[in-house]
Amino acid sequence: MTVSISGTDGVTFNDSSVQTTAAKVGMVNRIINGAMVNDQRNAGASVTANDGIYTLDRWYFNAWQNGKGTIQRSTTAPTGFINSLLFTSTSAYTVGVGETFDFQQKVEGLNITDLAWGTANAATVTLSFWVRSSLTGTFGGALQNSAQNRFYVFSYTINAANTFEYKTITIEGDQSGTWLTTNGIGILLNINLASGANYQTTAGSWGAGAKASVTGQTSVVGTNGATWFITGVQLEKGSTATSFDFRSIGTELALCQRYYYLLSAATNVNTFFHPVAGYTTTAAVGTVSFPQMLRTGPSLVTSGTASNYRVLMGGAFITCSSVPTIDQTGPSSVSLIYTVASGMTVGYGGNSAANGSTSAILGFSAEL
Amino acid sequence: MYKLLKSVTGETKSVLKDGTTSIPFNPDNTDYQTYLAWLAEGNTPLLADAT
Numbered sequence: 001m002t003v004s005i006s007g008t009d010g011v012t013f014n015d016s017s018v019q020t021t022a023a024k025v026g027m028v029n030r031i032i033n034g035a036m037v038n039d040q041r042n043a044g045a046s047v048t049a050n051d052g053i054y055t056l057d058r059w060y061f062n063a064w065q066n067g068k069g070t071i072q073r074s075t076t077a078p079t080g081f082i083n084s085l086l087f088t089s090t091s092a093y094t095v096g097v098g099e100t101f102d103f104q105q106k107v108e109g110l111n112i113t114d115l116a117w118g119t120a121n122a123a124t125v126t127l128s129f130w131v132r133s134s135l136t137g138t139f140g141g142a143l144q145n146s147a148q149n150r151f152y153v154f155s156y157t158i159n160a161a162n163t164f165e166y167k168t169i170t171i172e173g174d175q176s177g178t179w180l181t182t183n184g185i186g187i188l189l190n191i192n193l194a195s196g197a198n199y200q201t202t203a204g205s206w207g208a209g210a211k212a213s214v215t216g217q218t219s220v221v222g223t224n225g226a227t228w229f230i231t232g233v234q235l236e237k238g239s240t241a242t243s244f245d246f247r248s249i250g251t252e253l254a255l256c257q258r259y260y261y262l263l264s265a266a267t268n269v270n271t272f273f274h275p276v277a278g279y280t281t282t283a284a285v286g287t288v289s290f291p292q293m294l295r296t297g298p299s300l301v302t303s304g305t306a307s308n309y310r311v312l313m314g315g316a317f318i319t320c321s322s323v324p325t326i327d328q329t330g331p332s333s334v335s336l337i338y339t340v341a342s343g344m345t346v347g348y349g350g351n352s353a354a355n356g357s358t359s360a361i362l363g364f365s366a367e368l
Numbered sequence: 369m370y371k372l373l374k375s376v377t378g379e380t381k382s383v384l385k386d387g388t389t390s391i392p393f394n395p396d397n398t399d400y401q402t403y404l405a406w407l408a409e410g411n412t413p414l415l416a417d418a419t
Contacts, residue, residue: 183396279376296396304388322417326382327375329392337376365389367398 021240029245030107031189032255033057034129034233035066038260039073041363046072049087049101054367056085057256060106062190064099067091068221069193077231078130078164080244084231087193092224092247097196100212101221102141106368107235108258108295109146109186115173115237117187122173127154127189128241132164132229133220140203140214141192143171146185148210149176152240155203162353163327164229168241174206183295185368189235193228194219227339253269256294263362265308265354273352273362276342279337284311286352289333294366296326297329300336308360313350320342324362334364370403370413371381 002014010020038057047053049069055062067090074086085103095101115123131139138153152174156167180186192199192213199212220228232244247255265271275287302309302323303333309320322339329335338352354360373382373390382392383403390400407413 062415188414283376285376297394298390299392299397299399300390302388304386323384323388323390325373325384325390326392329382329394 021242021257024236024238024242028236028242029234029247030187031058031105031233031235032259033059033252034231035074035081035244035252036085036231036248037249038256040256040260042073043266044073046070046082054260054365055103058259059085060104060367062100062102062349064096064101064102065093068093068101071132074229076132077167080131081231081298084130084132084229087220087228089221089223089226090254091221093195093221095194095219098198100195100199101193101194101195101199102212103230105189105233106185107187107189108368109180109184110177112186113181115179117174117179119179119266120175122175123171123237124170124239125235125237126168126170126239127233127235128166128168128242128244129233130164130166130231131156131158132162132339133158133216134161134227135220135223136161137218138214138216139192140217142190142212144190144210144320145174145177146188147178148188149208150174150179150206151209151211153201153203153211154204154213158218168230170239170313171243176206184226187235189233191230192217194221211261218308241287253290257290258295259365259367261292261294261298261364262289263288264358265360266358271354271356271360272312273354274311276338276352278313278346278348278350280346281342281344282340283353284338284340284344284350285327285335286338287335288362288364290331290364294331294364295368296331296366298325298334298364298366300326300334301361301365303357303359303361305359308355308357309338310353310355311340311344311350311351313344313348316343317355318345318358319355331366336362370406370411372413372416373417380416
C-alpha cells in the first residue's frame with residue numbers, strides 16, 4: 001500500500017483517492033433533521049403556517065401573522081437528498097415594520113459546548129444549505145443566543161428561480177454575550193422568509209439585539225403562490241463547508257426523539273399504546289418509557305377529543321371521558337392518567353388504546 | 369385557556385392547555401415557561417375538576 005502525503009495536495013491513497021482536509025468525527029452537523037426526512041407530527045401533510053408550531057422535526061415556525069402560507073415536507077430536493085422543507089405563500093401580504101416570519105432551529109446548548117462562544121476562544125462555524133424559490137433576490141437569516149440579545153445576520157442570494165442553489169456562510173464565533181451550554185437554547189438558527197425594517201440590518205457582523213435578517217430581504221409571503229424550499233442544512237465547526245453529514249435514519253430519528261416522541265394510532269400495532277392499571281373505578285394509570293432520554297420532562301400532546309382514547313380492562317373497552325393527562329413526568333418516562341365515567345377495577349391490568357381514530361396520538365414534547 | 373390538573377394522589381402538578389396538551393410543572397419545559405409568562409400577565413387558570 002502506498003500513501004503519499006503532501007502539504008499542498010493532502011493525503012493520496014493507493015486507490016488514488018485524495019483526502020485534502022482532516023476527517024471530522026463526532027457530531028459534525030449541529031443541526032438535527034437538516035435533510036428534512038423526519039416529520040413525526042404531520043407525516044408529509046401540509047399544515048397552515050401559524051405562529052409557534054413545530055413543523056418537520058426540530059423546525060419551528062415563528063410568525064407575526066397566522067395563515068400566510070402552508071408548510072410541508074416536500075419530495076422536491078437536490079441530488080443526494082429526498083426531502084426538503086417547503087413553504088408556500090397563500091396570500092400577498094405586506095409585512096409590517098415590526099413583523100418577521102422565520103423558520104428556526106433551536107440548537108441545544110449541550111451540543112455546542114466545544115464552540116466556546118462568549119469567550120476569547122470562540123470557534124468559527126460554517127452554515128451551509130440548499131435553497132430554492134420561485135423568487136430571486138436577497139434573502140437572509142441570523143444566529144442568535146438564547147436571550148436573543150446577540151445576533152449575527154447573514155445574507156445569501158437566489159440567482160435563478162425554481163432551481164436549487166447551494167449556499168455557504170462562514171461566521172466567526174461570538175466572543176461576547178452569554179451562550180448557554182446547558183439543555184437550554186445554545187444557538188438559535190433563524191432563517192428568514194420575510195421581515196420588516198425593525199428586524200433587518202447589515203449582514204456580516206455580531207451585534208446586540210434580536211435582528212432576524214438582512215436589509216432588503218425578499219418577502220416570500222408578499223407574493224401569493226410563491227414557493228421556498230430548503231434542505232441539507234448544516235452548521236459545523238470550522239471555516240469550510242464540508243459535505244452534508246448524512247447520518248443513518250435511525251440515528252437521525254433518535255436525535256429528533258430527544259425533543260419529540262410520538263405514539264400514534266396510525267402507526268402503532270393494533271392501536272394499543274401502553275399497559276395501565278386500575279387506580280380507582282374511574283382512573284387508570286400507566287407508564288410510557290422513552291427510547292431516548294428526552295431533553296427534559298415533556299408535555300403530553302393529545303388529539304383533544306376524549307372519545308379518541310379508551311382502556312381495555314377486564315375484557316371490555318371503556319371509552320375515556322377526558323383526554324389522557326400527565327400524572328408524573330421525567331426525561332426517561334412519564335406516567336399518564338386515563339379517566340372514564342365508570343367501569344374500571346382497582347388493581348386490574350389493562351392497556352390504553354385508540355378508539356378506532358387515527359387522530360389519536362400521544363405526543364411527548366420536550367422542545368426548546 | 370389553561371386548566372389545572374390533579375395527579376391520581378390529588379396533587380396539582382400539571383395544567384391542561386386548550387383541552388389538548390398536558391403541561392408538567394417543570395422549569396425546563398418550554399410549555400411551562402410559556403404558562404408562567406401567561407400567569408405573569410395577570411391571567412388565572414381554571415380550577416381542576418373535583419376528584
